[in-house]
Amino acid sequence: MKRVVRGGVAACVLAMALPMTAQQAAWTVKPEWVKAHEEFLASDVMAGRGSATRDEQIAATYVASEFEGYGLQHAPGMSSYLQMATLISPRLDGHATLSAGSVSVSEGKDFDLLVYGGSDLSGKLVRVPITELKTTKFERGSIVLVTGVAGDPGKGFGAYTAARRAGAAAVLLQGEGVEGLYGVLGSQTKVGMHLEGVKPERAQAAALALKSAALDGVAAGTVVTLSAKEMAPAKMETFNAIGYLPGSDPKAGTILLTAHLDHLGTGKPVNGDAIYNGANDDAAGTTAVMEFAHALAAGPKLRRSVLFVCYGSEEMGEYGSLYFGAHSPVPLKDLVANIEFEMIGNQDPKTPKGTLLFTGYDRSNLGLTLKEHGALVGPDPYPEQHFFERSDNYQLALKGVVAHTAAGWGTVPTYHQPNDDIAHLDLPFMTAAIQSFVEPIRWLATSDFVPKWNPGGDPSKEK
The missing domain is CATH 3.40.630.10 (Zn peptidases)
Known part of the structure; x- marks a missing residue:
């Protein structure tokens, strides 16, 4: 059995973590x-x-x-x-807005736009604690505000995935430490890009990390609209x-x-x-x-x-x-x-x-x-x-x-x-x-x- 050995590699051999079987x-x-x-x-x-x-x-x-x-x-x-x-990748100008009745919040100051599905959207606001997300039913196309998102970033993205699968048009994540989610994405919004010559099958759900409490007074059922300006695609x-x-x-x-x-x-x-x-x-x-x-x-x-x-x-x-x-x-x-x-x-x-x-x-x-x-x-x-x-x-x-x-x-x-x-x-x-x-x-x-x-x-x- 011939084994390839690379040149120029440090000579030290690290100990194996576990013993190997004969097989x-x-x-x-x-x-x-x-x-x-x-x-x-x-x-x-x-x-x-x-x-x-x-x-x-x-x-x-x-x-x-x-x-x-x-x-x-x-x-x-x-x-x-x-x-x-x-x-083919859409590009955004970085100044998206989220409106709910008379309340309007802006990207950067009030929220980070984590995921943009490729189009503006509107839906009725639904508030769900992260601990109740599995058991809460909501209409497809809803804007779902998940509260209590904190700590492990995997929990935040897991909540997004669960709400998206359940039919949310957008998922608003709120909780202590949620600001770190944008950094986990390399401080850039994931946009609804597509392979050249292939039309996207469907827009993905948007995801936002709320950095302010501006939406705290907005009642459930209020129509929420997300707007973002696209520039020439790359x-x-x-x-x-x-x-x-x-x-x-x-x-x-x-x-x-x-x-x-x-x-x-x-x-x-x-x-x-x-x-x-x-x-x-x-x-x-x-x-x-x-x-x-x-x-x-x-x-x-x-x-x-x-x-x-x-x-x-x-x-x-x-x-x-x-x-x-x-x-x-x-x-x-x-x-x-x-x-x-x-x-x-x-x-x-x-x-x-x-x-x-x-x-x-x-x-x-x-x-x-x-x-x-x-x-x-x-x-x-x-x-x-x-x-x-x-x-x-x-x-x-x-x-x-x-x-x-x-x-x-x-x-x-x-x-x-x-x-x-x-x-x-x-x-x-x-x-x-x-x-x-x-x-x-x-x-x-x-x-x-x-x-x-x-x-x-x-x-x-x-x-």
Whole structure:
């Protein structure tokens, strides 16, 4: 078995976080390989790998070169390891207003515009404490003001996701610390962009973080209107890095292993640091996908083919995976399963020691089966935050592919902050997590096991 060793890598070898079984020891993921990927992707010189930027393209080119070095082939029908997509992005003037009767509040002073769906909107105001959001019913098109949003930013975005799914046209988030949500987005509004030549299916719900109490006196049922001025749209290019390992049986299907290679780029300085390095989010997952390619390409030929994809522009709205889903080099019906790797660089305190959480764990039999074969993975302890729907796996899950995300920590303290850098990674944990998946993935690619959605788990059949 030939192993590729990179030159110029620091000689120190970090201790593994967990002991390996004899099965897992068939291939050793070396910590210096993991560290080398992170030192490049999360370096300051990469300026945070902003979505659809030159830095993202450089990151994609790096991943592509690693795929080629491991001996992967171009995916069927492709003549390159890179897949490019063009995005059309609306631009706003930064002076949106929110009106309710005689009350009018302004962007910047009274609220931050977190998400803009692509059009102005109006709806009746509904007030809901975050603790009652699951049980409160409201009309589709309502403007839902969620109170009591505080602390973990994941709770705020989870509340937005829940209200959006329930039919809210806009979600107003209010509570102590809600001002930090805008910084988590890189201090820029997520706009309703779309792939060139593809009309957006529908406008997404708007999201606002209320910084003032100006709406406190507005009665429930009052019509609230959000207005924003659009400027000329911008055209941008985003890149997916794709490598292909053909199997021995063309009819056995293809395993899809994915991560996203972009992050927030540069943004509002925190303690003088304006580079959002994204070492955990998601250079860590990108590193995992590269090391799976490294391991599987160096081993015996697999029965099933394996497609390795690192997406661009996840942070702007999962556009790399959206494009891939519409232009997959392998028919989606031939994809046996998709495992996305997201923020695996730290251990979540709510999961058993040494394990990753697996989003949508109870939706299918994939997570449990991988666990039975040695993968250090378990259920997601944060179902209310809808992590299953907040990563690239969801684009394919909506098309019926059994697709989940393996993650280290739901919302790590460094999430979308400049200190998401290599110094804040738990490299031994990350290395052990990657190691634990190598042989279960190899088993999946050599077996005839076909993962299935559990009853009621297939999101493509949800209304």
